[in-house]
Amino acid sequence: MMNGMERLTAAINGTLADRIPVFCNLLDQGAKELGLSIKEYYASGEHVAEAQLRMRAKYGYDCLWSLFYVGKEAELLGCRKIIYAKDGPPNVGEMVIKKNDDISRLQVPDDITSHPAFAEELKCLRILKAEAGGKYPVCAYLTASMTMPALLMGMEKWMQMLMMGPAGLRDELLTKCSDFFQKQVAAYRAAGADVLVYSNPFGSTDFIPRTFFDEISLPWMESDLAPGGTAGVVYYCGSARFNDVIESVIQNLGIGVFYLSPMDDIAEGKKIVAGRGVTCGVINDIMLLEWSKEEIRAEVKRMIEAGKPGGKFLFGTLVMPYAIPEENIRTMLEAAYEYGRFDSE
């Protein structure tokens, strides 16, 4: 039987594997796995690494995550308050940028690896690499410069500044966020992360008009990615659709892995990618809270039938809601393993 890294490599190279890679993004569920509260769980990189390894072994999927929660990035830029829920992801509880003057005061640490908020994540990543390196890809999550301000000042205020200016201040903030991104991606690469999920809802025309994508989003994405290149980078718009910009992303950014929205047409996405990269079909995992076993299997079958022919395809989830019953996770995964087998054709 192949391991996750072999399956992923085969998907990238378009060579034969036993089945398609399956990425199941279980994060907060790690707390349940270890019998801890979500706050206790995320206090330690050892907890997260242990739970990631346990959950992967228990369910048999192909990825491991060094990500704790998205708000962690705001901590690296000065956020001191995180609000923990008992049944969902932690939230940023204090905006680093409360007024425009705070933008000039925003400091990007020279060495983010020495920041205490990064230390635990780094600890987790190192454990995952030591235990499963080379066998299962370790994923890191990075927020694009254009989306990062939403974590620092709130989406509402950021949207206002982005669309209405002042442009000078907006660009000052984006410059700092792009600098932060470049440092962060370099740190993850140095620590051995295999997959770098580049998250940017502003890279989707569900969020911004196409002209804005071409004139503003694209240049900032180039700024983020140019220094380090796109090796291991996955294009992801945080559940927003992006089939209509894939061609531009390939041409201008050179990214080769596309983690679609559950609302994107998988066959269409794959047709646009046209063998130049890997297309990831992503299930609407909120429905895993409600669907019956038969409905889950039918949806997985539909998705895989749309994406598997010709290979270079991966089955994935968004960030799986905490409350999804374990039985439904298993049903989804068993269906993905079954329908994703290449010898079944």
Add this chain to the structure above:
Amino acid sequence: MLEQVMTQYNEAIMDTDRDRALQVVHDALALEITPEEVVFEVVVPAIELMMKSISENQGVSLAQHFMAAQIASEVVDDMVPRFRKAPQIIGRVVIGTSQGDFHGLGKRIVAGCLKAMMIEVTDLGLNVAPERFVDEALAHDAQVIAISSMMIHTARGENGCRRVRQILKERGVEDRIKIAVGGAPYRFDPELYRSVGGDAWAENGITAGRVITCLIREVRK
């Protein structure tokens, strides 16, 4: 002439060009188009046109929703004091994000649209306790409580819409106050609004204007 103003205003909105939209309004007033006409013949139809574009899947982005609502809200604030007589308010809404939810963008888009449609909005802000939704709705004589949730656990949680429904029931005011919900989880599960006790849901901030107007009419029938 009014038609030309409408066209120019709509183009500015779709281009997310606030300055141009406000200039169109300013020029219209100089051409002796009345403030009432600006609001009811230009701004409100622009929102309705956007609703139509969304329903026809013509690819209207969140930024365009935001700018349409933002500009509408600004123009209405500027125009209403210039009306010959105070406009008739068609209803009242209290709006906020559910407890534990700190995402305010959707709520702001909804509030901007409602204001243009002459619906009085009381914004309760972020992370609103269920009791407060009901207390404020009663205090403001609101017909609708609008609850925005961007995360599945705040949409489904025991202190979100479910609890608001329970309190309305306990206080015997379910026929006086309806609940509208919205936010990302409802787009991924269009039946979710029923299971959490909502009366209706809106797919986005712009169409929320129509959904909430219908609920107000239902209460006032």
